[in-house]
Amino acid sequence: MSLSHLFRYAIGRISNNLSPNAYSELSLLRVANGQAQHHDGVTGTSVPEVVLMYQNALIDGINAATMLSANVFDNLVKKTGGSTPSLMGGVGGVANISNSETIAVVLFNPLGWSRAEIVILPVNRADLTVYDSNQMKLTSQISPAVGGNITSKYHLFFTVTVSGLGYATYFIEAPASDFIEVPNKPVKIVEDTMVQNSIIAINISSATNLIGSITNLKSGLTLSVAQTLQQYTSLHSGAYAFGPAGPSFPIASPTTTISRGPIADEITTKFNNWAKQTIRVYHAGGNSDVEQFAEIWFDIGPLPSRTEVITLFTSEINSNGIITTDDNGFEFLDREYQWGSGIESNYYPLIYASYISDLTSQLSVISYRSHGTSSQTDGALEVMIHRNPDMGDGFGPGLTDTTEVYPVLRVIVDTPSQSPKSVRRQSYLLNFPLAVFTSPTTSPSSWINSYKTTSSLLTADLPPNVHLLSVNALDETSTKAIIRLTNIFAINEDPSFSKPVTLDLTKVFSSVSVSSIMETTLSANKNIGPVSTITLDPHDIRTFVFTFSNK
Numbered sequence: 001m002s003l004s005h006l007f008r009y010a011i012g013r014i015s016n017n018l019s020p021n022a023y024s025e026l027s028l029l030r031v032a033n034g035q036a037q038h039h040d041g042v043t044g045t046s047v048p049e050v051v052l053m054y055q056n057a058l059i060d061g062i063n064a065a066t067m068l069s070a071n072v073f074d075n076l077v078k079k080t081g082g083s084t085p086s087l088m089g090g091v092g093g094v095a096n097i098s099n100s101e102t103i104a105v106v107l108f109n110p111l112g113w114s115r116a117e118i119v120i121l122p123v124n125r126a127d128l129t130v131y132d133s134n135q136m137k138l139t140s141q142i143s144p145a146v147g148g149n150i151t152s153k154y155h156l157f158f159t160v161t162v163s164g165l166g167y168a169t170y171f172i173e174a175p176a177s178d179f180i181e182v183p184n185k186p187v188k189i190v191e192d193t194m195v196q197n198s199i200i201a202i203n204i205s206s207a208t209n210l211i212g213s214i215t216n217l218k219s220g221l222t223l224s225v226a227q228t229l230q231q232y233t234s235l236h237s238g239a240y241a242f243g244p245a246g247p248s249f250p251i252a253s254p255t256t257t258i259s260r261g262p263i264a265d266e267i268t269t270k271f272n273n274w275a276k277q278t279i280r281v282y283h284a285g286g287n288s289d290v291e292q293f294a295e296i297w298f299d300i301g302p303l304p305s306r307t308e309v310i311t312l313f314t315s316e317i318n319s320n321g322i323i324t325t326d327d328n329g330f331e332f333l334d335r336e337y338q339w340g341s342g343i344e345s346n347y348y349p350l351i352y353a354s355y356i357s358d359l360t361s362q363l364s365v366i367s368y369r370s371h372g373t374s375s376q377t378d379g380a381l382e383v384m385i386h387r388n389p390d391m392g393d394g395f396g397p398g399l400t401d402t403t404e405v406y407p408v409l410r411v412i413v414d415t416p417s418q419s420p421k422s423v424r425r426q427s428y429l430l431n432f433p434l435a436v437f438t439s440p441t442t443s444p445s446s447w448i449n450s451y452k453t454t455s456s457l458l459t460a461d462l463p464p465n466v467h468l469l470s471v472n473a474l475d476e477t478s479t480k481a482i483i484r485l486t487n488i489f490a491i492n493e494d495p496s497f498s499k500p501v502t503l504d505l506t507k508v509f510s511s512v513s514v515s516s517i518m519e520t521t522l523s524a525n526k527n528i529g530p531v532s533t534i535t536l537d538p539h540d541i542r543t544f545v546f547t548f549s550n551k
Contacts, residue, residue: 028061126142323373353367371383385407465498490538513548
């Protein structure tokens with residue numbers, strides 16, 4: 001989505017400086033992503049040759065889109081009459097920074113709201129310094145790399161803020177010569193340990209080496225909850241069906257270590273050689289974008305034959321056999337346990353989030369990729385993390401999956417009345433991450449003097465209940481774009497945000513003039529009529545064709 005926004009902006013402002021094949025380059029990724037939405041691309045129900053086809057198409061699309069986005073940003077940060085930088089997409093420019101080198105890091109926010117974020121970059125040295133675009137030194141943290149797909153010796157953490165549909169610039173400096181600076185090493189947990197920030201506190205039990213309780217410090221709610229990894233043994237599972245031999249059971253006796261820092265505390269648990277996780281609690285001065293959740297980074301696989309791994313949360317919530325899951329990332333549906341129908345019949349899709357609740361407490365889990373989820377007993381919530389049935393199920397090809405996967409979940413504990421706004425916002429923050437671009441520079445001041453360091457494509461943030469769902473340029477020369485807006489809250493979901501919201505569409509975008517706006521049907525194939533000011537009711541999705549003219 002962020003590339004579509006950039007490309008639309010680029011057509012209006014800098015089209016002469018883009019590749020003549022820019023639109024087709026962007027379409028490579030759109031087509032590959034569309035193909036991968038077929039059921040065998042989503043569920044893993046395809047033969048290896050088809051998997052390879054999807055993979056190659058996605059890689060080609062990502063590479064083309066990354067080069068295009070860097071090209072767009074080269075021109076967006078360029079000052080009038082100034083030189084053009086050579087930005088690269090991704091974090092590769094930071095990983096192997098050399099002595100005396102400075103790297104400019106440009107971060108783009110694809111959401112229509114300003115956000116705070118903890119940026120985590122892979123680095124191979126522990127003596128780096130971070131500055132903002134005012135050349136102020138920032139608090140940062142360098143820790144031994146744990147959690148997820150490890151590609152470097154260390155992780156560099158620092159906190160950023162970026163405007164809605166905008167970008168901000170930060171700088172990473174290496175000293176003139178190496179000096180030994182050893183980050184805090186993880187230590188083994190030998191007694192009950194508390195990890196907390198201004199909003200959330202997690203108690204780690206020394207008896208189990210796992211979470212014992214989570215407290216929301218703002219609402220004063222403490223929930224006894226345990227989180228662990230467990231496994232099912234496959235009986236008649238395959239590419240199409242989940243058929244376990246019986247209930248899940250613990251993988252192994254875990255060992256847990258903890259490391260603390262000014263930006264992130266990390267609790268790493270090793271269950272065995274193919275099952276590890278790291279829980280992160282972030283510190284950002286009370287900013288809820290960063291502090292209201294515990295973040296779990298998994299490292300699972302390659303799995304043994306006939307093994308299907310879940311993460312299981314057990315709590316004191318009286319959920320009455322109901323788990324609530326989102327339907328296609330939009331509407332939440334209550335799923336009531338079907339007694340006597342088996343474990344697999346009570347599994348449901350998790351696109352963005354799922355939760356269990358009672359009158360006083362809600363335990364919510366937010367994901368950035370699709371999973372299966374279930375509540376097999378009251379107060380329990382489980383998420384399928386990885387599967388290797390290594391057999392067929394009678395419906396198609398057998399499934400043997402020896403890959404290693406690195407999913408991320410965010411966990412929120414709060415009251416039922418306060419949870420919806422947190423779950424909705426965190427769903428979007430997690431699923432629409434900041435895009436990263438980097439470039440070497442001689443110094444922060446040199447970059448600041450040569451290029452623009454902050455900007456936004458919006459005149460102001462969109463309301464917190466309005467999401468800019470899509471911005472699609474019609475073609476490489478058109479001055480028209482299809483734009484969809486949605487009110488992300490349902491009726492009665494939240495007392496503050498489940499309300500109609502009015503927008504003047506002519507004043508949404510900056511730096512471009514809007515000459516006309518036509519509302520259309522959802523698929524934009526039939527005109528409804530011209531509009532300027534609209535009202536979005538709860539769960540409205542409305543489509544418009546904007547005609548732009550340069551200022």
